[in-house]
Amino acid sequence: MKDFCVVIGAGLAGATAARVLAEAGERVLIVEKLNHVAGHVRDEFDEYGVLIHAYGPHIFHTDNSEVFRFLSRFTKWHHYQHKVLSYVDGMLVPFPINRDTIAHLFGVNISTSEVKDFLKSEVKRSTFNDPPQNFEDAVISQVGERLYEKFFKNYTIKQWSRDPKELSADVAKRIPTRSNRDSRYFSDRYQGLPKFGYTKLVEKMLDHPQISVLTSCDYFEIVKDLKAKFTVYTGLLDEFFDYSHGRLEYRSLKLVFETYDEVHHQAASVVNYPNDYDWTRITEFKYMTGQKSDKTTLCYEYPLDKGEPYYVVMSDENVKKRERYMKEVAKLEETREYLFLGRLAEYKYYNMDQVVKRSIDQVSNWLKGE
Numbered sequence: 001m002k003d004f005c006v007v008i009g010a011g012l013a014g015a016t017a018a019r020v021l022a023e024a025g026e027r028v029l030i031v032e033k034l035n036h037v038a039g040h041v042r043d044e045f046d047e048y049g050v051l052i053h054a055y056g057p058h059i060f061h062t063d064n065s066e067v068f069r070f071l072s073r074f075t076k077w078h079h080y081q082h083k084v085l086s087y088v089d090g091m092l093v094p095f096p097i098n099r100d101t102i103a104h105l106f107g108v109n110i111s112t113s114e115v116k117d118f119l120k121s122e123v124k125r126s127t128f129n130d131p132p133q134n135f136e137d138a139v140i141s142q143v144g145e146r147l148y149e150k151f152f153k154n155y156t157i158k159q160w161s162r163d164p165k166e167l168s169a170d171v172a173k174r175i176p177t178r179s180n181r182d183s184r185y186f187s188d189r190y191q192g193l194p195k196f197g198y199t200k201l202v203e204k205m206l207d208h209p210q211i212s213v214l215t216s217c218d219y220f221e222i223v224k225d226l227k228a229k230f231t232v233y234t235g236l237l238d239e240f241f242d243y244s245h246g247r248l249e250y251r252s253l254k255l256v257f258e259t260y261d262e263v264h265h266q267a268a269s270v271v272n273y274p275n276d277y278d279w280t281r282i283t284e285f286k287y288m289t290g291q292k293s294d295k296t297t298l299c300y301e302y303p304l305d306k307g308e309p310y311y312v313v314m315s316d317e318n319v320k321k322r323e324r325y326m327k328e329v330a331k332l333e334e335t336r337e338y339l340f341l342g343r344l345a346e347y348k349y350y351n352m353d354q355v356v357k358r359s360i361d362q363v364s365n366w367l368k369g370e
């Protein structure tokens with residue numbers, strides 16, 4: 001009898017969908033292929049007792065009160081304002097670029113009111129296509145060639161393994177810069193990390209009498225035996241359709257965790273390395289989590305072509321493939337038996353708050369019969 005809903009994937013998209021369905025009285029089976037819940041926001045204590053983010057650093061930030069209120073039902077928060085330094089010309093300078101960044105790099109003592117004019121003069125002395133034709137033009141048109149070379153060019157080459165001229169100008173529509181000395185990475189109203197970690201947050205979301213959780217189980221191995229009335233799918237878009245329109249490409253990461261016998265090892269939670277070393281950035285988790293310990297664990301990120309899917313690649317070819325898959329999704333969703341949600345199922349980069357918001361909205365619409 002079709003009297004239950006199935007949710008594939010126990011990341012934030014799946015956990016939110018399951019919770020909203022359960023609270024509306026639906027019985028929910030959540031199927032997760034990994035042996036744990038929380039998907040890419042998974043955090044865990046390493047062998048040295050330091051809380052680390054298994055898939056790279058995650059800082060929650062949102063301007064959306066509804067999302068913040070929803071998640072706050074399942075966690076208290078460790079309030080934290082994220083800061084990033086960039087290692088450039090042998091110095092650690094604030095990033096995004098602010099008044100101090102410019103002062104350190106160019107040895108100029110400018111006031112807040114002079115920063116805009118400084119950037120304008122940087123742009124004026126630069127050469128680029130106007131209107132911008134690609135990522136390189138888009139960045140130079142906002143901060144000029146010198147800052148582009150120092151912060152963006154090599155970081156982009158490392159991250160995407162492509163010439164910035166081959167990337168779309170849309171990726172760099174608005175480069176955040178600050179005229180003042182504000183060194184916060186985000187300016188959203190709500191910022192922080194779940195006080196007891198993301199995994200505990202997701203476990204709490206799934207702790208409901210109407211929700212059953214099945215881990216270490218691949219949906220495609222049991223799909224034939226599942227007779228659900230409604231399926232929320234948060235796995236890979238192309239895999240669902242057996243790759244019928246070809247594989248969608250992802251960039252991956254190799255994460256190397258190192259523990260040191262020190263209270264802190266670097267000067268901020270994240271340090272970017274645009275021009276030096278093979279890694280793109282190093283994260284020191286204790287700054288974010290506020291954990292007290294004599295040891296500290298850092299995560300070095302090395303971009304990879306293949307592996308665990310991390311970042312969607314919005315090349316023309318992938319955009320076209322995605323469109324073909326999304327047409328199939330639309331047909332399935334019209335039947336009201338399926339919903340595709342999240343970073344993998346929609347082949348789209350989402351921040352955590354966006355995924356939660358989308359899951360709440362889409363599932364609520366389904367419940368209302370829309």
Ligand SMILES: Cc1cc2nc3c(=O)[nH]c(=O)nc-3n(C[C@H](O)[C@H](O)[C@H](O)COP(=O)(O)OP(=O)(O)OC[C@H]3O[C@@H](n4cnc5c(N)ncnc54)[C@H](O)[C@@H]3O)c2cc1C
Nearest residue numbers: 009011012013033039040056058059219235342343351352
């Ligand atoms: C390096 C990195 C850093 C990030 N940092 C931030 C940040 O600081 N702030 C922020 O807001 N966002 C950040 N994000 C984005 C954030 O990770 C995503 O918004 C969020 O994880 C998306 O959740 P999801 O549920 O869509 O996907 P996932 O968390 O990937 O969940 C999908 C789940 O489905 C499961 N699954 C897939 N296929 C199957 C199958 N066949 N059967 C059963 N289960 C299956 C997977 O195992 C997985 O658990 C970052 C992303 C990256 C790549």
